Each structure stands twice: as C-alpha cells, then as structure tokens.
Amino acid sequence: MAMLKRIERLAGAWVDSIVENEPHTGAAQGSSRSRHFWWIAAVLIVLGLLASSARAAVTALDVFYSQYYYQFSGTPPTFPYSYYYAARLTTDPGDVASATLTLPDGTTVLPMPSIGPGSFLYQQPFFDDTSLLASFPAGDYVCNASGGTLGPVQVTVNRKPQPYWPDSVPAYTAATITAMQNANAAFDLGLEFNAWVAPAPADFGVNFVIIYDALTGSVVYSAGFNAADTAHAIPAGTLTRGRSYNAFLYFSGRSQIFDGTLNRLVAYDYATYASLFTVACVGDLNRDSFVDDADFSIFAPAYDTLLCDEPTMPFGCPADLNRDGSVDDADFSIFAAAYNDLICP
Numbered sequence: 001m002a003m004l005k006r007i008e009r010l011a012g013a014w015v016d017s018i019v020e021n022e023p024h025t026g027a028a029q030g031s032s033r034s035r036h037f038w039w040i041a042a043v044l045i046v047l048g049l050l051a052s053s054a055r056a057a058v059t060a061l062d063v064f065y066s067q068y069y070y071q072f073s074g075t076p077p078t079f080p081y082s083y084y085y086a087a088r089l090t091t092d093p094g095d096v097a098s099a100t101l102t103l104p105d106g107t108t109v110l111p112m113p114s115i116g117p118g119s120f121l122y123q124q125p126f127f128d129d130t131s132l133l134a135s136f137p138a139g140d141y142v143c144n145a146s147g148g149t150l151g152p153v154q155v156t157v158n159r160k161p162q163p164y165w166p167d168s169v170p171a172y173t174a175a176t177i178t179a180m181q182n183a184n185a186a187f188d189l190g191l192e193f194n195a196w197v198a199p200a201p202a203d204f205g206v207n208f209v210i211i212y213d214a215l216t217g218s219v220v221y222s223a224g225f226n227a228a229d230t231a232h233a234i235p236a237g238t239l240t241r242g243r244s245y246n247a248f249l250y251f252s253g254r255s256q257i258f259d260g261t262l263n264r265l266v267a268y269d270y271a272t273y274a275s276l277f278t279v280a281c282v283g284d285l286n287r288d289s290f291v292d293d294a295d296f297s298i299f300a301p302a303y304d305t306l307l308c309d310e311p312t313m314p315f316g317c318p319a320d321l322n323r324d325g326s327v328d329d330a331d332f333s334i335f336a337a338a339y340n341d342l343i344c345p
Helices: 002-021 033-051 129-135 174-180 293-305 329-341
Strands: 060-070 082-090 098-102 109-111 114-116 119-126 139-146 153-159 189-192 204-213 219-226 231-234 244-258 263-277
Touching: 060 129, 060 139, 060 153, 082 129, 082 139, 098 119, 119 129, 153 263, 174 189, 174 263, 204 231, 219 231, 293 329
Parallel strands: 060 263
Antiparallel strands: 060 082, 082 119, 098 109, 098 139, 114 119, 139 153, 189 231, 204 219, 204 244, 244 263
C-alpha cells in the first residue's frame, strides 16, 4: 500500500508538470485535439504507474485500446465519444533519450515523443473501434529506444488476435450521479457502479478511478482496485469545496507478461466520466459562496416537493442537505443556520 501511494504521488506530479507546461491543456471536456491529446497522455501515465510494480532501470512497454464515454444522468452511457490507441515506453528518468514503435507489418515506424520523465508515448484518435483495431492489428509491436544510460534497447509486446473489451461499459449508479452534483468535501464520497467481467483471452481485469480538477486539468485523486469491486470511496478532505471536477471510472481488461525485469501489457479499456461538484458550504445552493435569498428561492420549492425522486425536483436534489432522500424540516434547520451566517466560512 505504501508503494501504491508513492506511485500515485509520482503520477500526479508528472501530470501536473505536463499541465503546467502545455498551454492548451484543460478540462477533459475541451474540444481541441491538442487538449485531448495531453489529457489522454496524463491518463496513461497514471494508469500505467498504478498498475505496475516498482522498476529500477527497467523498461516497460504498454499498449492501450480505449473507448471513452460521458455520463450526464443516472442512465448508463451507451455511445463512446472518442476512441484511442496508445503505446507507452516507461523507463527510469535518463535511461532512454528517444523511442520509436514498429507495427506488426514490420515497415511502419511511428515516433514516440517524450511526455515526461522516463515516459515516451505514441497515440492516435479514431472515430470507431473498427478502424482502431484495423489500424493497429494483432501481432508484434516493437519499440526501439536509444540514448541515455541504457543505450540501444528493443522491447516487443504482442497483441492477441481476439480483442477483450470489458463486457460492460462503466456506469455510476443514479444515486452516485445525484451525490456528485452537491458533494460535501468534508465527508467521504461513495462511488457505486456496475459489475463487469474481463473476457478471454484477458489475463485479468482492474478498475481505476481518476479525478481531475475541471479548471486546471490536474489530477487530484487516483486509485486502482479489484475488478470485482462495485464501490469505491473518495476519502474526506481529498476534494476542495466549491470546485468542479471530472470523475473517470475505468474498466480495463488486461493481458500482461512480467518476467521480473520487463513489464509488457496490452489493455482494452472502457472509461466513463461524469461531472462532480463540491458545495462551497452547506446551503449555498447556487455556489456563489453566500447563503442568502437566492439560495432560499431554490430551497423553498424543493421543500414543497419533498421527495428527491419526484420528477419536478431539481437534478441532484441540492436542497437535500442531509442526503436522506427528501427535503424536509431537518434540511430546513440546516439551511436556516447557514442562512443566518450568510457568508461561507
């Protein structure tokens, strides 16, 4: 566990470095290819480091086939908004200066630019999974690296003929989507989601949760855990009140060979993200750092409606301040105290 935490901190530092030095980087909802390029690169650094063992001057070659979804309500997403292929070489910083990737045809050679200390990445977007799989078919992918302390290095990873996408697309439960609209940063945030299985010929599956600050694009939380889990808690104090985030949930089917010195991985990932908002303070329903008449105008009709599952209740049921599924006298008592204080502490 201590090693995992160190890896997570290192990944976060690398992502922050990329964000700070790339002027086009931003939230994952950004429309430009440049912003999405660096965001995917940041994701791959985090995912690879979370899933790998500690290395000492050892190269790893990982290949990712990915489909991305957006969930905007309690209804599970069904259509991907983007597809990506990526190949990443990872070494200790300074071991390698440059790298290329040769495709299974033996003649197509692609550059793998450096994206951070010890990381080299090639990636390409697609509009559908058919063209993704056809452009990067089954066979051997050979990475040739040179320069640095290791000198010339050649690493090969094999993509099996049969892809092994997860059998389900990640989907947060309706209750989780609701809770994410008005999360209290002072408490644990429980995320619940569907179950899935990594089909053959995958060796295993793994889940990841990665949360990005929607304004800066920086990673604020990342964790990998068992594919059998259908719940995960974001610890209290992880998020900052009054902020917007993008919360990504990954299901990853994986084939991996690790011989003690070299890690080779081919992963088929489904990833779903949803918007996550933290309240500035309890009762600040419009998130302007005040609890005043504007917030009361939101609270009053919700109080009259009562039940959070009523169709007329605002999405996320923000006036349910104690999160018990209804807006009642208990919530009014909480709101009244915050209204008297006026300014969020």
